[in-house]
Amino acid sequence: MAGYIGKLLQVDLTSGAIGVQPLDPAFARPYIGASGLAARLYFDMTLARGLQAEPFSPHNPLLIMTGPLQGTTLPGSGRFSVCSRSPLTTFWGESNCGGDMGPFLKFAGFDGIVITGAAAVPSVLWIEDGHAELCPAAGLWGKDTYETADALGAAGGKGAKVFCIGPAGENLVRYAAILSDKKAAAGRTGMGAVMGSKKLKAIVVRGSGKVTIANPEPFKALRRAVQAKIHDNLPLQGFKSFGTAGSIYYNSLVGDIAARNWQQGTFDDSALLALDGTTLADTILTGSSACYACPVVCKREVEVTDGGVTRAKGAGPEYETIMGFGPMLMNSDLKATAAANELCNRLGLDTISCSATIAFATEATERGLLPSDLKWAETEPMLAMIGKIAQRTGPGDLLAEGVKRAAVRLGVAADADWVPHVKGSELPMHDPRCYYGVGLGYATSPRGANHNAANVYIELGSAIYPEMGLDGDLSSRRTEGKAFLSAMSQRLGCVVDALTLCFFDSWGYTLEEMCQALNCVAGFDYDVAELARSGERLWALKRSISNLLGATAADDRLPGRLLTPLADGPTAGSAPDLPAMLREFYEICDIDEKGRVSRERLESLGLGDVAALL
Numbered sequence: 001m002a003g004y005i006g007k008l009l010q011v012d013l014t015s016g017a018i019g020v021q022p023l024d025p026a027f028a029r030p031y032i033g034a035s036g037l038a039a040r041l042y043f044d045m046t047l048a049r050g051l052q053a054e055p056f057s058p059h060n061p062l063l064i065m066t067g068p069l070q071g072t073t074l075p076g077s078g079r080f081s082v083c084s085r086s087p088l089t090t091f092w093g094e095s096n097c098g099g100d101m102g103p104f105l106k107f108a109g110f111d112g113i114v115i116t117g118a119a120a121v122p123s124v125l126w127i128e129d130g131h132a133e134l135c136p137a138a139g140l141w142g143k144d145t146y147e148t149a150d151a152l153g154a155a156g157g158k159g160a161k162v163f164c165i166g167p168a169g170e171n172l173v174r175y176a177a178i179l180s181d182k183k184a185a186a187g188r189t190g191m192g193a194v195m196g197s198k199k200l201k202a203i204v205v206r207g208s209g210k211v212t213i214a215n216p217e218p219f220k221a222l223r224r225a226v227q228a229k230i231h232d233n234l235p236l237q238g239f240k241s242f243g244t245a246g247s248i249y250y251n252s253l254v255g256d257i258a259a260r261n262w263q264q265g266t267f268d269d270s271a272l273l274a275l276d277g278t279t280l281a282d283t284i285l286t287g288s289s290a291c292y293a294c295p296v297v298c299k300r301e302v303e304v305t306d307g308g309v310t311r312a313k314g315a316g317p318e319y320e321t322i323m324g325f326g327p328m329l330m331n332s333d334l335k336a337t338a339a340a341n342e343l344c345n346r347l348g349l350d351t352i353s354c355s356a357t358i359a360f361a362t363e364a365t366e367r368g369l370l371p372s373d374l375k376w377a378e379t380e381p382m383l384a385m386i387g388k389i390a391q392r393t394g395p396g397d398l399l400a401e402g403v404k405r406a407a408v409r410l411g412v413a414a415d416a417d418w419v420p421h422v423k424g425s426e427l428p429m430h431d432p433r434c435y436y437g438v439g440l441g442y443a444t445s446p447r448g449a450n451h452n453a454a455n456v457y458i459e460l461g462s463a464i465y466p467e468m469g470l471d472g473d474l475s476s477r478r479t480e481g482k483a484f485l486s487a488m489s490q491r492l493g494c495v496v497d498a499l500t501l502c503f504f505d506s507w508g509y510t511l512e513e514m515c516q517a518l519n520c521v522a523g524f525d526y527d528v529a530e531l532a533r534s535g536e537r538l539w540a541l542k543r544s545i546s547n548l549l550g551a552t553a554a555d556d557r558l559p560g561r562l563l564t565p566l567a568d569g570p571t572a573g574s575a576p577d578l579p580a581m582l583r584e585f586y587e588i589c590d591i592d593e594k595g596r597v598s599r600e601r602l603e604s605l606g607l608g609d610v611a612a613l614l
């Protein structure tokens with residue numbers, strides 16, 4: 001099996017048993033890898049057996065999966081997926097992570113890790129060149145992710161990669177993240193809390209193997225061609241120079257600004273400039289870094305000191321984090337957003353959900369519903385609240401549950417206009433009142449509001465895919481055509497994810513080149529039609545898993561505040577017509593009134609066994 005290792009590591013934390021399961025070659029081609037393969041494995045391990053494991057049940061599997069391109073030198077092929085039933089949404093959960101962990105897992109001899117059970121004592125999983133063992137996490141429980149990575153990195157020796165949770169995961173904060181070597185995070189949908197529920201503090205990987213490439217010469221030509229295109233891509237060059245936050249000021253000009261818990265679509269010009277990646281480059285930047293095999297190098301490294309105290313040193317804030325701890329909380333202090341980023345990373349929290357939950361809590365405080373010292377634009381209470389959430393102390397215990405559950409406990413309806421979530425997941429920082437297609441993506445994604453499912457860059461025209469019809473007039477504030485755009489871009493997102501390509505690097509590939517990548521590495525004979533079909537299959541499978549876990553058409557929604565036009569700013573008077581877009585989306589995806597993909601469509605995608613359970 002070129003491209004694949006052909007082996008999955010099985011770990012039962014309850015019994016301590018460790019085994020190796022062959023990767024079924026019949027699964028490799030239709031499900032490709034990463035979250036695609038993970039969805040198939042999750043379905044077979046649970047729902048197909050009549051098991052609906054609660055997110056924190058030992059029976060809920062945690063799947064860490066790579067893909068066929070991973071570990072090669074193809075540009076942007078260093079991402080991998082962590083998947084499980086989400087404790088935040090209770091539906092299908094997946095999180096995409098960069099860094100080096102994915103490639104090194106393959107170098108260590110495994111395509112993925114299938115983790116079940118729960119350990120009696122906090123544990124660390126050590127993996128090295130085909131071998132694995134569980135050890136007590138002596139003295140590490142309670143340590144933050146940087147302390148843990150330093151300790152285990154030193155113990156593991158040169159080349160050891162550390163993937164670990166912090167106190168937030170240990171304390172089952174529903175949006176806890178897993179950190180990879182202090183520089184990348186599997187942030188979304190609470191995978192760190194699932195790992196914490198299994199009392200698995202960390203996974204340490206060392207590997208010296210390599211990935212076999214089926215057709216090396218065309219592979220080299222493809223790599224050169226894609227690298228050249230990435231080098232010449234203007235937005236990606238912008239990311240290289242200024243990080244993802246380099247677009248903050250531009251986004252404000254078109255009205256893509258989420259401020260004050262979505263009450264505003266504008267923020268002071270000078271404040272936005274103070275937060276922009278160009279300012280970051282001139283002030284707190286100390287360097288840049290990249291995930292494995294990535295020529296874009298978008299990651300920022302920063303250092304922030306205050307009165308002789310270091311408040312951030314290392315991985316810097318990205319676009320979502322700056323917007324979340326910036327305008328969403330009415331804060332224009334870049335150094336405070338960098339400090340918030342470091343706190344979230346150390347404690348193991350998703351920066352999107354954490355900042356969005358604090359913004360909701362700030363409004364709840366203002367409304368007299370929540371006793372707290374949170375105030376708009378005040379950074380010290382904001383920073384203190386991050387620690388309280390991770391440790392579940394004071395109001396942090398409530399906010400550790402996420403926006404939806406916190407609202408209900410405060411006596412507010414989960415679907416109240418000002419409670420911003422979709423399927424229980426807090427929203428990323430792109431505004432549906434600016435990009436209607438993004439809003440539809442948030443509403444219909446199987447994992448709740450997610451910016452990789454709702455591809456703003458396709459709607460912006462930064463990325464075009466004529467082979468899937470994604471090249472027409474996609475102007476953002478228009479209902480017509482957005483159902484098609486959202487359906488296709490979600491399918492494309494599933495493919496890019498399964499291939500383990502970074503969304504940014506994927507702009508350097510045509511769909512034909514993605515097929516060539518699979519064919520050169522794995523020896524398949526994929527064409528564009530099959531790739532698009534696989535995208536639809538993966539989306540339909542994830543959607544069906546969420547349906548089987550309780551998601552219905554009623555969950556395909558947006559908060560009322562985001563369906564209400566703003567009075568001023570670039571998007572004044574504009575709001576998406578969600579019912580109209582949903583009707584068309586359901587037709588394109590063959591979804592019934594209960595929100596389920598039809599039996600006929602599932603069967604045509606080779607998912608007859610899934611259809612039989614719906």
Ligand code: SF4
Pocket residue numbers: 076078098099289290291292294295296297298299502503504505
């Ligand atoms: S573009 Fe940025 S996030 Fe994507 S792989 Fe490269 S460094 Fe990582």
